[in-house]
Amino acid sequence: MAYVYENVPPxxxxxxxxxxxxxxxxxxxxxxxxxxxxxxxxxxxxxxTSIFVLMTLVKAFYIVAEFMHLKHEVKGLVYAxxxxxxxxxxxxxxxxIEGGSIYxxxxxxxxx
Amino acid sequence: MAHSATATETKSKTSxxxxxxEPFKASWGKLMMWYFLLSxxxxxxxxxxxxxxxxxxxxxxYESEYAKQFASIKEAGEKxxxxxxxxxxxxxxxxxxxxxxxxxxxxxxxxxxxFILIMSSVTMVLAVEAGHRRHRADVEKWxxxxxxxxxxxxxxxxxxxxxFITGTxxxxxxxxxxxxxxxxxxxxxANLFINEYGPAPFAFCFFTxxxxxxxxxxxxxxxxxxxxYNVAMGIYxxxxxxYEMVEKVGLYWHFVDLVWVFVFTFFYLV
Numbered sequence: 001m002a003y004v005y006e007n008v009p010p011x012x013x014x015x016x017x018x019x020x021x022x023x024x025x026x027x028x029x030x031x032x033x034x035x036x037x038x039x040x041x042x043x044x045x046x047x048x049t050s051i052f053v054l055m056t057l058v059k060a061f062y063i064v065a066e067f068m069h070l071k072h073e074v075k076g077l078v079y080a081x082x083x084x085x086x087x088x089x090x091x092x093x094x095x096x097i098e099g100g101s102i103y104x105x106x107x108x109x110x111x112x
Numbered sequence: 113m114a115h116s117a118t119a120t121e122t123k124s125k126t127s128x129x130x131x132x133x134e135p136f137k138a139s140w141g142k143l144m145m146w147y148f149l150l151s152x153x154x155x156x157x158x159x160x161x162x163x164x165x166x167x168x169x170x171x172x173x174y175e176s177e178y179a180k181q182f183a184s185i186k187e188a189g190e191k192x193x194x195x196x197x198x199x200x201x202x203x204x205x206x207x208x209x210x211x212x213x214x215x216x217x218x219x220x221x222x223x224x225x226x227f228i229l230i231m232s233s234v235t236m237v238l239a240v241e242a243g244h245r246r247h248r249a250d251v252e253k254w255x256x257x258x259x260x261x262x263x264x265x266x267x268x269x270x271x272x273x274x275x276f277i278t279g280t281x282x283x284x285x286x287x288x289x290x291x292x293x294x295x296x297x298x299x300x301x302a303n304l305f306i307n308e309y310g311p312a313p314f315a316f317c318f319f320t321x322x323x324x325x326x327x328x329x330x331x332x333x334x335x336x337x338x339x340x341y342n343v344a345m346g347i348y349x350x351x352x353x354x355y356e357m358v359e360k361v362g363l364y365w366h367f368v369d370l371v372w373v374f375v376f377t378f379f380y381l382v
Contacts, residue, residue: 013247018238025234032230036223039203039381043185044174049382056377060370067237067366077136081146088157095161099168107171 024066031055053093145360149367152328156371159321160378166313171198194284200310202380208275222380225268226372229329232261233369240362243355248343251358255340258365262333269326276318277301284308318379325375328368335361 035055042048065071070078128135136143173179174188176198182188192204203218210221235257242250279301286306288297299308302315309315339361342348348355 013245013250016238016241016245016250018241021234021237021241025230028230029227032223032226035377035381036219039219044189044201052377052381056373059373063233063366063370063373067233067369068363074135074137077138077143077146080136081150084150085153088154092157092160092164095164096168099165102165102169103171106169 020066024062027062028059031059139356141356141360142363145363149363152367153371156324156374159317159324160374163317163321163378166317167199170311170313173198173201194309196286196306196311198310200314202382205309206272206380210271214281219380221268221272222376225265225272226376228261228265228268229369229372232258232265233366235261236362236365240355240359243348243358246349246355248346248349251343251355252340255336255343255358259333259336259340262329262336262365266326266329266333269322269329273319273322276315277303279308321375321379325368325371328371332361332365332368335364 035052038048038051042051070081127133138146173192174185176195178193178195179188182191189201192201194200194205206222207216207218208221209215209217235254239251239254239258242254279299283298283300285296286299286308287294288299288306289295290297299306301307302309302318304316304319305312307315339357342357343355347353348357
């Protein structure tokens with residue numbers, strides 16, 4: 001972000017612009033609260049895990065987009081950061097599935 | 113800067129990648145912070161990938177013979193017993209809170225830690241905002257709150273680790289290899305090789321992942337203190353200087369918060 005007020009003489013400060021910051025905070029707060037609610041009310045399973053992962057990505061979006069200000073950067077920078085990250089997040093997801101697959105293989109071998 | 117301004121005048125818009133301009137419209141310092149964070153994200157992803165494989169190559173509690181004797185998933189959940197044969201349910205393990213000894217308060221403490229870290233992220237972004245206004249007193253105030261939040265989080269984590277290592281009063285019976293034979297022994301707490309909560313990789317992942325994250329919080333607090341010192345000394349108020357350094361440490365601090373969001377989901381909730 002550009003420093004718009006670079007020429008402001010000391011003592012004469014513009015008004016704080018904090019509306020977006022607090023809005024983002026409340027979104028993060030409610031998503032986390034909802035996660036807790038689900039953790040205690042919903043039975044465990046694939047659906048619950050998917051909802052948790054989805055909500056994590058929502059939180060990650062708001063932290064990166066608003067707090068880290070990436071949403072307001074130049075497109076090239078956004079892609080430079082996002083594209084590698086998307087691949088590596090896919091790797092984490094793939095390994096969760098792969099782990100389950102290895103488990104099936106190994107434990108079914110033992111049973112025979 | 114003056115150099116790049118004259119260069120852009122003579123070049124058309126299409127030559128944005130041919131030098132003399134700032135294609136990303138960000139200073140080199142900020143770009144390098146972004147690239148550092150990207151590489152750091154890969155490091156954390158490496159840990160999470162290892163965790164994913166270690167966890168799901170173990171049976172889950174609900175698939176165990178013990179859990180299957182109960183009529184419903186709910187009842188099985190209530191009658192949870194830890195064993196090294198299956199991965200534990202995290203909310204049954206992380207159920208302690210300081211000064212509430214022996215009470216079952218699942219995930220409350222880790223919820224508080226999450227709240228503290230998100231809150232400190234908010235105060236950090238408020239410090240950055242104050243920096244844009246060049247309001248030194250506000251920057252100082254919000255940076256101090258951020259440092260305090262970071263220290264509180266570290267304190268919470270120290271307590272959490274102490275509790276995890278010390279263990280519960282009850283402990284758990286495990287087979288331990290002693291003098292050439294397997295012996296049944298009640299063990300308390302956890303180390304890298306054996307723990308009362310579940311298979312060895314459970315504690316191993318806990319120590320590495322939360323430990324590496326805690327190390328990031330620790331270094332974040334140190335960098336915040338250095339930048340706070342610079343702010344308080346008025347270094348960023350000097351002619352030609354601005355508060356961009358607050359923004360750069362802010363990026364790092366938000367990243368630490370971001371990592372915690374993922375650790376929280378994958379280690380404590382799933």
